[in-house]
Every structure is written in C-alpha cells, then in structure tokens.
Amino acid sequence: MPDNIDRRVARTQRAMRAALIGLLRRKAYADITVQDILDEADIGRSTFYSHCSGKDYLARLSFRLLRAVLAAAASE
Numbered sequence: 001m002p003d004n005i006d007r008r009v010a011r012t013q014r015a016m017r018a019a020l021i022g023l024l025r026r027k028a029y030a031d032i033t034v035q036d037i038l039d040e041a042d043i044g045r046s047t048f049y050s051h052c053s054g055k056d057y058l059a060r061l062s063f064r065l066l067r068a069v070l071a072a073a074a075s076e
Contacts, residue, residue: 013051015041017062020055029059 019040023032034055038048052058 009051012041012043012047015043016048016051016058017065020058020062 016037019037020032023036023040027036032055034045034048037055037058038045041048052061
C-alpha cells in the first residue's frame with residue numbers, strides 16, 4: 001500500500017479486507033456475497049464499489065498484499 005494513501009481510504013480498505021477474512025473463517029468463498037462484506041465491514045455499497053470492482057477483486061488484492069508482507073518478512 002502506498003505511503004501517501006489517505007488514512008480514511010486505508011481504514012476502509014483494511015475494514016473490507018478484514019471483513020472478507022472474517023467471513024472466510026465462517027463461510028465458503030462461493031457463499032460470501034458483497035452484501036455480507038458490506039455488513040461485516042459496516043460500509044455502504046457505493047463505498048465498496050469506489051474501492052474495488054467486486055468480491056473477486058478484493059480477494060486478489062488481499063492475497064497480493066499478503067504476498068508482499070510475507071516477501072518483506074522473508075527478506076529481513
């Protein structure tokens with residue numbers, strides 16, 4: 001995540017990723033809907049879609065960030 005990202009944007013994106021992860025602990029990925037993510041993250045639909053194009057995009061972004069964190073930790 002870029003260092004110059006607005007804190008509100010970062011907080012919303014973190015909430016969306018945390019919501020998806022929390023839901024994955026309880027439900028199969030195929031059973032998770034965007035509405036589930038909205039409810040879990042306590043955000044509106046327009047906010048969600050202003051940050052990502054859908055559930056699959058959010059999942060790919062989450063995995064991309066996880067890989068970056070793991071790569072940085074492995075290089076330390």
